[in-house]
Amino acid sequence: MxxxxxxxxxxxxxxxxxxxxxxxxxxxxxxxxxxxQAAYTSRHILSRPVTTCRHWVRMLNPKKLIDAGLTRLRDRMTLSRTVKLYKLPDAPITPGFREMERRDVPAVTELLRKYLCQFGVATDFDENYVKHWLLPRENIIYSYLVVSPETHDVTDFCSFYTVSITIPGNQKYTTVKGVYSYCNVATLTSFPQLMNDALIVAKQKGFDVFYASDVMQNESFLKELRFYPGCGQVHYYLYNYRLRNGLKPSELGIVL
Ligand SMILES: CC(C)(COP(=O)(O)OP(=O)(O)OC[C@H]1O[C@@H](n2cnc3c(N)ncnc32)[C@H](O)[C@@H]1OP(=O)(O)O)[C@@H](O)C(=O)NCCC(=O)NCCS
Incomplete structure (x- = not known):
């Protein structure tokens, strides 16, 4: 496909x-x-979608996002309270959390394949695909994993790709640096803890905002980690392939 x-x-x-x-x-x-066959998305309703996903937003640099006009202060919130609310630790918390390297490709492929087979529709990862789409490349894709200190196995994985947002007509900022959650697998670490570490490293790298959609098990961390629902929706479609029933976003194992 x-x-x-x-x-x-x-x-x-x-x-x-x-x-x-x-x-x-x-x-x-x-x-x-x-x-x-093909999988594709649209922001418009074209026919009956496989599922419809919502974008969620987690501020990393609230001051810049407010100054850039991408968001505004909530009622009864001051800037300093907002900054405090979204503050993150300086370094990841999970022991064994590190950036993915080339030598991890086989282990990451296996982890993803095992995890993704539970979803109604999912990407069929192989090692070449993992090398191309998931090996970290500065300002394109960032991938991290957790290696168990005891067994040295790769137990958890998270990744995000960059999205640059142009701000026309803003006096102070021309762009906002964002990242979008890609593939995440938590087996030993809890999902909120793993993704909190993803937020921490994204913030360390200088990104201003972290986006995620409600696919896969993302709902298990969105609210806890202070993501709020954005206004965008994306409809997923399959070309020349009919599913008997539509899927819930949590039954979808792809991010497009
Ligand atoms: C999506 C986009 C390419 C559509 O181009 P456009 O110039 O607005 O639309 P066009 O006049 O060329 O074509 C409109 C037709 O394309 C169809 N269409 C639009 N987006 C589509 C999509 N993602 N998949 C399939 N068909 C699509 C519309 O239904 C419409 O069909 P109709 O004429 O039968 O009603 C354009 O709006 C764009 O670049 N958007 C920003 C990027 C984006 O959102 N990409 C899509 C998801 S990756």
Whole structure:
């Protein structure tokens, strides 16, 4: 199955019917690879989606986000109280938490494959895919794992990719640096603790905001870690493949 991502038409060329032309050409090229199904997303309702996911937002640098106009102070909150509320420890808490390295590819692939088979629809990871999409690359993708101090096994994994947000017309900031939660697996560490460490390292790296959607088991940490629901929704679709029933976001094992 092909995964369609990053479909984008320049703002000046929108609403001229270019998207269907691009989709038709993509489909032709995928068919030439003898692939007849695809997973894709849209912010619009196109037909009955497999599921609809919501974006959640966790501020890492509330002052900048407020100054940039991306969010505002909640009722009865001062800036200093807000900053305190979202403050994070200086370093990750979980023993054995470290950045993923090339030598971890087999262990991470196995962990992801075991974890993802519980979902109705999920990415079928192999080692090449893990190398390409998950090996850390500065300002693109960050992946961390937990190695058990006793057994030296990789027990937990989290990852996030970068999203840069342009702020037109703001006096102080032109961009806000964000990251989006990608694949996370918690077996020995609790999900909230693992993702709290992900927030800590994202903050250390200078990111201002951490986004996540309610796919997989993400609901188990969103509220506890002070994520709030954003206004965006994304609908997931499968091309040329029909599921008997729709899925809940928590039954979806892909992030597009
Ligand atoms: C999504 C995007 C490419 C659509 O381009 P556009 O110029 O607004 O739309 P066009 O006039 O070219 O085409 C509209 C048609 O494409 C369809 N379409 C739009 N997005 C689609 C998607 N993600 N998948 C399939 N079809 C899509 C619409 O339903 C519409 O079909 P209709 O004419 O039968 O009603 C454009 O809005 C964009 O670049 N958005 C920002 C990036 C983004 O959100 N990408 C999508 C998710 S990765």
């Amino acid at each position: 092909a995964k369609i991502n990053f479909l984008c038409v320049h703002k000046k060329l929108r609403s001229k019917g270019l998207a269907p032309v691009m989709i038709k050409e993509l489909t032709r090229r995928v068919h030439l690879q003898n692939i007849w």
